[in-house]
Amino acid sequence: MNKNKGLDHDEQLLFEVGDINKTGVDLDDIDNLDQMIGDSFSENEIGLAGLSEPETIRHYVRLSRKNYSIDAGLYPLGSCTMKHNPRLNEKMARLEGFSDIHPLQPISTCQGALELIDLISSWLKELTGMAAVTMTPKAGAQGELCGMMAIKQALLDRNELNRKVVLVPDSAHGTNPATAAFLGFEVKTIKSNDKGLIDFSDFKDNIDENFAGVMITNPNTCGLFETDIVKISELTHKSGGYLYCDGANFNAVVGKLKPGDLGIDAMHINLHKTFSTPHGGGGPGSGPVVFSDRLEKFCPTPLVKNIKGDFILVEDSSEKDLAKSFGRLNVFHGQMGMFVRAMSYMLSHGADGLKQVSEDAVLNANYLRASLSSHLTPAFDGFCMHEILFSDDFLKDTGVETLDFAKAMIDEGYHPMTIYFPLVIHGALLVEPTETESKQSLDHFINTLCDLVERLKKDSDSFKAAPVFTPIRRLDETQAARKPVLRWKEEPLIAV
Amino acid sequence: MTDIFYTKDHEWIKVNGDEGVVGITSYASEQLGDIVFVELPEKGNSFDQGKDVAVIESVKAASEIYSPASGEIFETNSSLEEKPEIINEDPLDSGWLYKIIIKNKDELKNLMSEEEYKKLIGA
Amino acid sequence: MRYLPLTNDDRKNMKKIIGINDINEMFTNVPKEVSLDPKFNLPNHKTEMEVGKILSEIANKNINSNQVPFFLGAGAYKHHIPATVDHIIQRSEFLTSYTPYQPEISQGTLQYLFEFxxxxxxxxxxxxxxxxxxxxxxxxxxxxxxxxxxxxxNKVVLSPTLHPQYAEVINTLISSNEDEIDYEFSENFEVEKLISKIDDSVSCIVVQNPDFFGSCHSLEQLAEYAHSKGTLLIVVVNEIISLGMMKSPGEMGADIVACEGQSLGNPLNFGGPYIGLMSTKDKYVRQLPGRIVGETIDMNGEKGFVLTLATREQHIRREKATSNICTNSGLCSLAFTIHLSLLGEMGFKKLSKLNHEAAIKLYNKLKNLEGFEVKNNSFFNEFTVKVPINASVFVEKMAEKRNFSRSSSI
Known part of the structure; x- marks a missing residue:
């Protein structure tokens, strides 16, 4: 049966369209030498489906057309920062001198690679105003782990591992408590006040002799700058703890202020959020971490050192620079391909351009805020930073829930905003336009949302049914989780 | 004679002599939504009152189950492995989770009566 | 600035609607003692051409694998990547989409992950x-x-021939006070010795195959003994192409398999981004970390895919999550899956054989070379050679002799 719908082609699984006797690559002939694998040699069938080149391209192109993308439309996912990905970044990352070099090459043959790591390191230190940086973490979450491990190592060095309590605000990303708990810290939640900011007195009350540190996202997940941040960092240090900053929202202040001036001790930077490396449908990421001088010596291995223009890689923990390092986070030296892309972005913008980036991001968010306040309900008063948080108050008595409203946006041609996060706001809707949207694009988005809100009163049923214009309708997630089907399997032949 | 007690975390325990049967309340099963998986304790293991003993997962949430009483587990509800939805359908009876030999019946004083629990959930 | 669409007129009009005169009025939450507009010792913006020149100059200081004969391995491998792979992964819909949390407009990503x-x-x-x-x-x-x-x-036994940097990573990421990790790096892989370390306090035994020195092993006996003690066998594969002509880890009794998948579809990139693979038995699926895609149906009964078993993840379980991991290697897994679709069963096995035969030919030449000692009795596409002088000096000297013509990589 033909299930195509215009440009949207139905596409079966690779294992249904492919064939075990088909291939899309031509390889040299084999000499049929005697194998030297030994006992574990095998010629058993694996069951891999193959496709010729034209079939491969058609299969994946058809699949691609079932995806939304930033290149096709505004992607207002708060806390995720879906901004334009310059194609120059992609071109630079594919220079053979970067993409086709091996991590274990002789040092004399990879001076350029080490120079690039040194260059991006110096930019990140200057932009954040911090003493040190490690480039190795593979993603933001690993960067966060890295920062907290340095803190743990510092406490160990001070012989104060009794300090087990890490304070985390209730509005934090889920990774924060997960990371702290993973390292054996005891997580205590601190409250937000009615302005969406950390309640300083609750923070103060939770500090005792077991205080290890505090993890703060700034600007926070409500899209607000933590106004007490300097007071918090001073009290943290006075109490013998460390301030970890989740740098997920650094894109709101890059080039505008130096996080080092806020008194933080460690902060990870998601290169895709602030420096435009592509999200790629969920990775690969890269999460460098900047450190204050108090934590510098606890950095993970390896380190790149610049000795008068000659670059070396310090990997051996017996070296002086690494004597107090907490160790290695992953094999090799980090996400080189992502460093090149981010460096291309930074050089393109320069100091002046990066300041414009954060100013435009904040301007765009506040423009949405001002234009949408008549129809949606902002969760907090006053200006926001790069993203604007709404509660579901405007949906009250309509029978429509946040999820339905989000799904209805899909039919209007938009990817929904982030929903149900942060947890502190009921039915939260978090909108981040980013600096790479034009005013015309924002106006269209505003009109669409306002029209949807008007429709709530007239036709709330249509929200429950949405989306209808998509390749597939709402899916049964309960069934998926109850009886997981996680791979294709050949259906058993029916016995005759 | 069977007595039933409740915890503030929405578990119930039906006590018959030294034996107790543990499950979650209707209120809890409604709050969780469609239950998709239950991680049950192993037979023969002992738990203290208030310690996490099992996990109930719905699509969007996972909740710890805290044992209403101390003691040794002697039976678990194996039908939940295949059909976790029984908890949604019949939380107070066939959706039970495990059976326990109660170590110290004095502990039951820490729990709530049906009336007290109803007050807690505002029923 | 070419990436910023707002014009100065736009900015002026928008400020008026917001009700501000100065951009800094939106930054009033920033404490007074923190400077807005600090000085940065960095250059201003550059044209596309200037950036291209700067980065190309840096790239040109490296010797890349296309310029010289290339023998590096040990966890990262140079193979030819079909042109189709890089073309498809640069399609906007794959390159610039988010994690597929909205399945109705992410079936492309979800379906290829299911195939992956x-x-x-x-x-x-x-x-x-x-x-x-x-x-x-x-x-x-x-x-x-x-x-x-x-x-x-809590006890963990690592095979002595596990990649030493992998052992370091395990040591960093796993060890806490109550853990015990048994690892002594050496070229001697002896099943009996590993078996002697297993008892009913050992959670798992980690074996790399082919191992760090290139040797291939049968693991059935080890698996059987481990299972008799309730210990899990974790098999690590660095060179995924080897699985085209070796018994799979599953066939040999592995409980969890962890691989580096870079060899398919992904360039060397000086060590990253790469792609970790992880597979296990059905009964352990709810303990598997990271994202998982599952098949289901929509409200019309049509087949579709969703991220599933999300309750194990950090954004739901917070401090009780199975791991703090957030991303996977999305685009790298796409490259992997396209390359493997192009190869198919036939291509994958042939590629495997070609790699093995090239290694055999080199092995046969080197084993008769005076002063050199080839250590392996078995290997897939890499083996260990003892050289007559200090190895790092030898390698730097080899790198200086880079002028002879290159051989092709496979």
Whole structure:
């Protein structure tokens, strides 16, 4: 049966369209030498489906057309920062001198690679105003782990591992408590006040002799700058703890202020959020971490050192620079391909351009805020930073829930905003336009949302049914989780 | 004679002599939504009152189950492995989770009566 | 600035609607003592041409694998990548989409991940796989931590021929006060010796195959003994192409398999981004970290895909999550799956054989060379050679002789 719908082609699984006797690559002939694998040699069938080149391209192109993308439309996912990905970044990352070099090459043959790591390191230190940086973490979450491990190592060095309590605000990303708990810290939640900011007195009350540190996202997940941040960092240090900053929202202040001036001790930077490396449908990421001088010596291995223009890689923990390092986070030296892309972005913008980036991001968010306040309900008063948080108050008595409203946006041609996060706001809707949207694009988005809100009163049923214009309708997630089907399997032949 | 007690975390325990049967309340099963998986304790293991003993997962949430009483587990509800939805359908009876030999019946004083629990959930 | 669409007129009009005169009025939450507009010792913006020139000059200081004969391995491998792969992964809909949390407009990503999970399960010989991890080393560490959750035991035995940097990563990511990690780096892989280390306090035994020195091993006996003690066998594969002519880890009795998948579809990139693979048995699926895609139906009964078993993840379980991991290696897994679709069963096995035969030819030449000692009795596409002088000096000297013509890579 033909299930195509215009440009949207139905596409079966690779294992249904492919064939075990088909291939899309031509390889040299084999000499049929005697194998030297030994006992574990095998010629058993694996069951891999193959496709010729034209079939491969058609299969994946058809699949691609079932995806939304930033290149096709505004992607207002708060806390995720879906901004334009310059194609120059992609071109630079594919220079053979970067993409086709091996991590274990002789040092004399990879001076350029080490120079690039040194260059991006110096930019990140200057932009954040911090003493040190490690480039190795593979993603933001690993960067966060890295920062907290340095803190743990510092406490160990001070012989104060009794300090087990890490304070985390209730509005934090889920990774924060997960990371702290993973390292054996005891997580205590601190409250937000009615302005969406950390309640300083609750923070103060939770500090005792077991205080290890505090993890703060700034600007926070409500899209607000933590106004007490300097007071918090001073009290943290006075109490013998460390301030970890989740740098997920650094894109709101890059080039505008130096996080080092806020008194933080460690902060990870998601290169895709602030420096435009592509999200790629969920990775690969890269999460460098900047450190204050108090934590510098606890950095993970390896380190790149610049000795008068000659670059070396310090990997051996017996070296002086690494004597107090907490160790290695992953094999090799980090996400080189992502460093090149981010460096291309930074050089393109320069100091002046990066300041414009954060100013435009904040301007765009506040423009949405001002234009949408008549129809949606902002969760907090006053200006926001790069993203604007709404509660579901405007949906009250309509029978429509946040999820339905989000799904209805899909039919209007938009990817929904982030929903149900942060947890502190009921039915939260978090909108981040980013600096790479034009005013015309924002106006269209505003009109669409306002029209949807008007429709709530007239036709709330249509929200429950949405989306209808998509390749597939709402899916049964309960069934998926109850009886997981996680791979294709050949259906058993029916016995005759 | 069977007595039933409740915890503030929405578990119930039906006590018959030294034996107790543990499950979650209707209120809890409604709050969780469609239950998709239950991680049950192993037979023969002992738990203290208030310690996490099992996990109930719905699509969007996972909740710890805290044992209403101390003691040794002697039976678990194996039908939940295949059909976790029984908890949604019949939380107070066939959706039970495990059976326990109660170590110290004095502990039951820490729990709530049906009336007290109803007050807690505002029923 | 070419990436910023707002004009100065736009900015002026927008400020008016917001009700401000100065941009800094929106930054009033920033404490007074913190400077807005600090000085940065950095250059201003540059044209595309200038940036291209700067970065090309840096890139040109490296010797890349296309310029010279290239023999490097040990966890990262140079193979030809079909042109189709890089073309498809640069399609906007793959390159610039987010994690598929809205399944109705993400079926493209979800379906290829489901196909990827199937391919990974097949080549590793396991029941199920996740949608990828950062790289082989972090996959291995996550596998160890998964084994500890399953067995509720803290002791970990690492084979002496495990990649030493993988062992370092396990040591960093896993060890806490109550853990014990048994690892002594050496070229001697002896099944009997490993067996002697297993008792009912050991959560898992981690074996790399082919091992760090290139040797291939049968693991059935080890698996059987481990299972008799309730210990899990974790098999690590650095060179995924080897699975085209070796028994799969699943066939040999592995409980969890952790691989580096870079060899398919992904360039060397000086060490990253790469792609970690992880697969296991059905019964452990709810302990598997990372993202997983599952099949289901929509409200009209049409087949579709969603991220599933999300309750194990950090954004739901917070401090009780199985791992703090957030991303997978999305685009790298796409490259992997396209390359493997192009190869198919036939191509994958042939590529495997070509690699093995090239290694045999070199092995036969080197084994008769005076002063050199080839250590392996078995190997797939890499083996260990003892050279007559200090190895790092030898390697730097070899690198200086880079003028002879290059051989092709496969």
């Amino acid at each position: 999970q199937t391919q990974v399960s097949l080549i590793t010989g396991m029941d199920v796989s996740n949608a990828s991890m950062y790289d082989g080393s972090t996959s291995t560490a996550e596998a160890v931590s998964m084994a500890k959750r399953i067995t509720k035991r």
